Amino acid sequence: MLSKKQARAFFLGGTVVTFLIFIGLTIYSFSKAQDQTNDEEITEAVVRGKKIWEANNCMGCHTILGEGAYYAPELTKVIDRRGKGYIKAVLMTPISWEPNGRKMVAYGFSKEEAEDLIAFFDWIGGIDLNGFDKIVSPLAKDEN
Numbered sequence: 606m607l608s609k610k611q612a613r614a615f616f617l618g619g620t621v622v623t624f625l626i627f628i629g630l631t632i633y634s635f636s637k638a639q640d641q642t643n644d645e646e647i648t649e650a651v652v653r654g655k656k657i658w659e660a661n662n663c664m665g666c667h668t669i670l671g672e673g674a675y676y677a678p679e680l681t682k683v684i685d686r687r688g689k690g691y692i693k694a695v696l697m698t699p700i701s702w703e704p705n706g707r708k709m710v711a712y713g714f715s716k717e718e719a720e721d722l723i724a725f726f727d728w729i730g731g732i733d734l735n736g737f738d739k740i741v742s743p744l745a746k747d748e749n
Contacts, residue, residue: 643732654725657718666709669729677707684723684730692726693719 607615658664664673669680683692695702696719701711714722 643728646728646731648724648728650721650724651728653718654721654723654728657714657722658725661712670732670734677709680726680729681734682730684727689723689727692723696722 658669663669663680666674666677667680668675668678671681693716695709696712696714697716699711699713702709
């Protein structure tokens with residue numbers, strides 16, 4: 606059994622060690638070697654694409670980086686799955702698009718807007734996901 610003095614020393618020692626481990630892990634996680642944001646690749650086109658994404662409430666139907674709705678396909682790695690030409694055609698089409706019985710609004714984006722959105726998707730696709738880049742939405746899976 607510990608005396609009161611020993612228990613206090615044990616508690617304070619454990620608290621200090623835990624605090625030092627916490628500070629060390631915090632510094633480690635903020636180090637450049639651990640940076641997974643891909644922020645050095647942000648361009649003006651990526652910023653404009655993000656603004657278009659938000660202005661049109663794309664997250665109301667789509668998911669990106671695990672955030673959003675599951676009505677429409679997950680778009681984190683959409684460039685890898687579909688290619689830029691396909692995405693551009695879908696974004697610029699003047700008629701609504703109905704894959705798998707789900708209707709996507711025909712936004713009829715201009716060429717520049719579509720290219721900005723593609724730049725945004727391309728940037729998102731370049732983020733290191735720690736190996737968790739599996740498709741989450743069953744709507745985005747290719748049928749085999």
